[in-house]
Amino acid sequence: MNTIKTLGERIRSLRKERKMTLEVLAGGKLSKGMLSLIENNKAKPSMDSLLYLANRLDVDMSMLLEEVSSQELRDVLEKAEELYNTTISEEVDKNEQLIALLQPYVENLSDSYEAARVLDMYGQGLYLSGSPNWKEYIDKAATMYDRLNIVRRRANLAIFKSWTKFRDHLYSEALEDFLQERHHINDKYAYIDPISRIDLDYHEAVFHYAVGNYETGIAVMEEAIEFSKTHRIFNSIDNLYRLAAINAMMNNDEERIAFYANKLKQYGEFADDKEPLYLYRFMEIHQLTSYTHQYEKASELISEYEEELNRSVYFRSYLLAEKGKALYGIGRYEEAIERLKQVEIADYIHHPIDLSIFYEGDAYLARSYFALGLQEEAESIAKKTMELIAPMPASPYKRYIEETYQLIVK
Incomplete structure (x- = not known):
């Protein structure tokens, strides 16, 4: 468990970092014995002595007085970011480790990017661990980002806060919360960087789709695609194309299905990203089973693409469902049941x-x-x-x- 350093510990830590002996730091104003008592928290230095020690250590006196120094917080944040960004395959009690690392630092933080980010990750860790107290820290982080004018992180928090409702399948509440958050961001920030704007557009479209506001969702999505092209920002373009393709499928618009499916394929090939290519393959099959009911042709494509699609953990269950549907369509009912019962x-x-x-x-x-x-x-x-x-x-x-x-x- 991490503990916040006392004043004496901070002085000793800085002295050792600078490779100074007790005698060297004490200089002519303090005795070696008095400095040892201060470092061991057995004596409290006067403000004059603190100023003297700060000058000798070449730091601002506020760094000695802070419960958590800026440097200490940066060091903790670096460890937290590394832990936060571990992939799922490496995850072993990640949230519990993150909470344990950050918990000693989350109270009484002064405004800084590091402090806001610590509160941000701590709140998310609490939520994912099932703690009911997560929102308090997320709200504190959001307020701090607002004061510091850090729109990118603030936009991500808006998405996260709405997503907590979405995960509970409270789709209307998720959309309402998101629109309120977005209105706040639009009012608060004079400039919203293009990446944040596209992320907000994408999630707004997703939330509109979730409640059946298809026309509004399409309008937001198409505007985001055009904005992305204009600003040549393509980090979310595959997700936007996916939304567009699914919408075209649901409306049985063959021309737009082909257009956006091809865009996904082109993006995957350009970015050397397999997931859009897997989605392109899946959509070919899915259109044949769910929309045109060409089960024989779907079965042929499944045989052709099965090995490729099974490389993606995400698409395995989808492929099983498509295989079951195709088998039903060609009258192989027992086999269809066998496949469909395996879907998770x-x-x-x-x-x-x-x-x-x-x-x-x-x-x-x-x-x-x-x-x-x-x-x-x-x-x-x-x-x-x-x-x-x-x-x-x-x-x-x-x-x-x-x-x-x-x-x-x-």
């Missing part, structure tokens, strides 16, 4: 459209049982899937699930 929704999947895609797979599972004459199993799954899809916005997936319920249960 990852705990990081929260968007209603993504969830609806998986729930549609459950409808295919129900239809497969129904086709085999297993009415009880078919009804049970159809009813459960209707309950799951009920709070989701209107979509082709929801319509298919409702049609399945009517077919099997009614």
